[in-house]
Amino acid sequence: MDDRPGVGRPTLETVARRARVSRQTVSNVLNSPHLVHPETRSRVERAIEVLRYRPHQAARSLRTHRSRLIGVRMEAFGDGINGSILDRFIHALTEVAEGHGYRVLVYTAADDASEIAAYEDLLGTHEIDAFILTSTHRADPRTAWLASRNTPFVTFGRPWDGTEHHSWVDVDGAAGTREATRRLCALGHQRIAFLGWPEGSGVGDDRRAGWEDALRGCGWDPAALVVAGPDGVDEGREGAHRLLDGAVPPTAFVCASDSLALGAIGALSDLGLVPGPDLPVIGFDDTAVARAIGLTSLAQPLGQAAQLCVNLMAALLGTDPDGTSTRPAHHLLRPELVVRATGLGGPPTGHPTATITSARTPTS
Amino acid sequence: MDDRPGVGRPTLETVARRARVSRQTVSNVLNSPHLVHPETRSRVERAIEVLRYRPHQAARSLRTHRSRLIGVRMEAFGDGINGSILDRFIHALTEVAEGHGYRVLVYTAADDASEIAAYEDLLGTHEIDAFILTSTHRADPRTAWLASRNTPFVTFGRPWDGTEHHSWVDVDGAAGTREATRRLCALGHQRIAFLGWPEGSGVGDDRRAGWEDALRGCGWDPAALVVAGPDGVDEGREGAHRLLDGAVPPTAFVCASDSLALGAIGALSDLGLVPGPDLPVIGFDDTAVARAIGLTSLAQPLGQAAQLCVNLMAALLGTDPDGTSTRPAHHLLRPELVVRATGLGGPPTGHPTATITSARTPTS
DNA sequence: TTGTAGGCGTTATCAC
DNA sequence: GTGATAACGCCTACAA
Numbered sequence: 125m126d127d128r129p130g131v132g133r134p135t136l137e138t139v140a141r142r143a144r145v146s147r148q149t150v151s152n153v154l155n156s157p158h159l160v161h162p163e164t165r166s167r168v169e170r171a172i173e174v175l176r177y178r179p180h181q182a183a184r185s186l187r188t189h190r191s192r193l194i195g196v197r198m199e200a201f202g203d204g205i206n207g208s209i210l211d212r213f214i215h216a217l218t219e220v221a222e223g224h225g226y227r228v229l230v231y232t233a234a235d236d237a238s239e240i241a242a243y244e245d246l247l248g249t250h251e252i253d254a255f256i257l258t259s260t261h262r263a264d265p266r267t268a269w270l271a272s273r274n275t276p277f278v279t280f281g282r283p284w285d286g287t288e289h290h291s292w293v294d295v296d297g298a299a300g301t302r303e304a305t306r307r308l309c310a311l312g313h314q315r316i317a318f319l320g321w322p323e324g325s326g327v328g329d330d331r332r333a334g335w336e337d338a339l340r341g342c343g344w345d346p347a348a349l350v351v352a353g354p355d356g357v358d359e360g361r362e363g364a365h366r367l368l369d370g371a372v373p374p375t376a377f378v379c380a381s382d383s384l385a386l387g388a389i390g391a392l393s394d395l396g397l398v399p400g401p402d403l404p405v406i407g408f409d410d411t412a413v414a415r416a417i418g419l420t421s422l423a424q425p426l427g428q429a430a431q432l433c434v435n436l437m438a439a440l441l442g443t444d445p446d447g448t449s450t451r452p453a454h455h456l457l458r459p460e461l462v463v464r465a466t467g468l469g470g471p472p473t474g475h476p477t478a479t480i481t482s483a484r485t486p487t488s
Numbered sequence: 489m490d491d492r493p494g495v496g497r498p499t500l501e502t503v504a505r506r507a508r509v510s511r512q513t514v515s516n517v518l519n520s521p522h523l524v525h526p527e528t529r530s531r532v533e534r535a536i537e538v539l540r541y542r543p544h545q546a547a548r549s550l551r552t553h554r555s556r557l558i559g560v561r562m563e564a565f566g567d568g569i570n571g572s573i574l575d576r577f578i579h580a581l582t583e584v585a586e587g588h589g590y591r592v593l594v595y596t597a598a599d600d601a602s603e604i605a606a607y608e609d610l611l612g613t614h615e616i617d618a619f620i621l622t623s624t625h626r627a628d629p630r631t632a633w634l635a636s637r638n639t640p641f642v643t644f645g646r647p648w649d650g651t652e653h654h655s656w657v658d659v660d661g662a663a664g665t666r667e668a669t670r671r672l673c674a675l676g677h678q679r680i681a682f683l684g685w686p687e688g689s690g691v692g693d694d695r696r697a698g699w700e701d702a703l704r705g706c707g708w709d710p711a712a713l714v715v716a717g718p719d720g721v722d723e724g725r726e727g728a729h730r731l732l733d734g735a736v737p738p739t740a741f742v743c744a745s746d747s748l749a750l751g752a753i754g755a756l757s758d759l760g761l762v763p764g765p766d767l768p769v770i771g772f773d774d775t776a777v778a779r780a781i782g783l784t785s786l787a788q789p790l791g792q793a794a795q796l797c798v799n800l801m802a803a804l805l806g807t808d809p810d811g812t813s814t815r816p817a818h819h820l821l822r823p824e825l826v827v828r829a830t831g832l833g834g835p836p837t838g839h840p841t842a843t844i845t846s847a848r849t850p851t852s
Numbered sequence: 853t854t855g856t857a858g859g860c861g862t863t864a865t866c867a868c
Numbered sequence: 869g870t871g872a873t874a875a876c877g878c879c880t881a882c883a884a
Binding site: 145146147148149152159160161164183185186187188189 | 853854855856859860861862
């Protein structure tokens with residue numbers, strides 16, 4: 125006569141019997157509580173509690189075509205310096221998503237094409253509800269593909285082609301480098317160099333634009349000082365050397381990444397120079413390396429970005445799937461300047477080529 | 489008369505009609521190909537191809553109680569220096585798992601208790617097939633919990649209590665520090681210090697044991713030189729200072745982490761010293777920071793570890809769920825010494841307290 | 853407000 | 869070797 129407690133996993137049926145109601149009522153308690161009489165509801169809720177019942181997502185999914193799963197790509201990082209910031213983003217995203225009742229499914233992909241193949245598989249087999257894309261770039265085929273399938277998605281990174289029409293969150297790189305450069309100007313620096321990436325990279329151009337802006341605002345000509353190369357410590361070192369060997373060596377460096385900044389510090393060290401108030405070096409992304417070596421850097425508000433991404437995604441998923449869905453929305457966040465030993469801690473001391481040392485890395 | 493191509497997602501039924509067989513036969517082609525006549529099979533396979541059919545995991549899961557999902561915890565990293573190594577592991581794991589037809593679901597948890605709560609939820613709602621645990625430690629309640637529920641799992645990190653009986657993969661930290669210390673001995677170093685963590689941390693004790701071993705093997709007494717504190721750059725700096733201020737300052741540092749090593753380098757720098765062949769500093773984990781600043785370090789073979797974890801997991805899942813399951817197995821991998829500028833590049837040059845410089849970080 | 857009927861896509865069991 | 873039937877757990881009508 126009893127409902128055989130403990131045999132197998134509890135189902136709606138088990139709960140219903142225990143609470144002396146029908147399956148449907150239990151379902152309503154879960155999905156539309158307002159339809160259920162308070163007294164009945166609390167009786168059902170107690171039964172759920174006692175039986176430790178949890179709705180079976182597969183069964184739910186079969187019926188509703190919703191998995192409560194969101195997909196995020198795990199990227200293979202280059203030198204490991206900048207790679208970690210995406211991991212921090214995914215961590216934050218996972219945490220925030222859990223608060224909204226979503227789980228995060230990660231996958232890998234070597235390029236856009238294989239990422240699209242992953243979408244196809246994930247959508248077909250697991251019925252992923254939405255994707256969060258990272259590392260958007262020019263001529264990005266992913267957004268168009270997803271849009272054509274009516275798959276909800278949000279990008280962390282704006283659509284660099286301008287024509288796209290979807291929800292996104294991004295960090296205003298230009299605002300960051302602009303602020304850093306302005307502050308350097310205010311401290312009396314005149315020859316402020318920029319170490320960046322080749323033109324055309326969206327993120328790189330953006331970060332460079334901020335520096336250029338600020339420098340023009342101070343009345344200086346930025347053209348002569350910029351050096352661009354791919355990302356990496358060696359590239360930064362080489363670029364900085366080129367500038368330092370020029371006729372008018374810079375008195376400060378603003379860099380598009382911590383890797384480049386680290387390279388610049390290496391170049392200075394090669395010349396017996398040490399970064400600091402007289403010779404500031406500013407990186408971007410506030411990576412572990414920056415924290416470790418005391419590099420002033422621009423930090424992306426990753427937690428906030430993750431939060432906003434999930435909010436936008438939830439908005440997308442909240443509306444009826446066909447018909448008028450929510451308007452796409454964006455958020456552009458300001459990076460935060462984290463001041464450390466390598467610069468902006470105070471005004472220059474007055475003797476820019478200070479402290480000649482023998483601090484070069486020993487090479488036996 | 490036609491099977492209305494393109495209407496909704498293709499199902500077994502769609503494929504069956506197209507191949508002029510029953511649903512069941514299609515299912516057999518997918519799950520037990522050997523039961524199906526080759527000719528029929530290829531006909532079905534073509535239909536699958538043409539229709540771009542993919543089995544619906546939710547429906548499958550409902551029937552089989554298998555989700556083809558494995559759970560991994562995304563950890564919040566401390567100083568961000570060592571945190572990234574777990575992310576590299578998860579990346580590798582995701583990639584390897586995909587090769588086995590599994591997807592990785594990530595989740596967060598603040599402590600063991602909330603991680604166990606996550607297990608409960610994940611098992612109940614998504615019917616996760618297995619978990620890969622990281623950061624095992626003494627008195628770890630997670631393994632017992634999972635074992636008591638008969639949930640398959642593999643740990644990356646050995647069971648430090650010794651009594652556990654499950655599959656695991658780990659990196660032989662002691663072997664790493666032993667090798668590094670031996671090589672320092674061979675180069676003529678006598679006073680080799682160890683910067684580690686407080687006793688009782690499993691991983692820390694292991695790494696320390698290797699150093700102790702090797703030092704005894706060289707005929708030196710390790711006791712006087714060890715310094716232990718929590719992990720972090722500042723702790724390493726302070727610890728190194730204590731040693732360097734002692735009666736007999738060390739001529740080499742072996743460290744339990746790159747953070748500690750970085751601290752040691754800072755301490756040396758405070759004294760106008762620079763690490764190198766005469767004054768080696770060796771870190772652990774080969775993090776991005778190590779690569780960036782040229783720190784010699786011991787690298788964990790994370791890709792291999794991930795591969796083995798998935799293999800062990802697949803073995804667990806391959807057996808019949810009840811009855812005699814596969815025996816637990818382990819793998820202990822050797823870390824690799826990555827030699828860079830801070831040491832082991834060659835023999836000491838003979839003047840151990842070389843290159844006094846003014847290389848301290850400027851403090852305006 | 854509560855209960856009943858049907859089906860989502862798949863696989864296991866059993867005939868044929 | 870192949871095909872019919874039932875069931876997995878849930879949700880969405882609809883009826884009471």
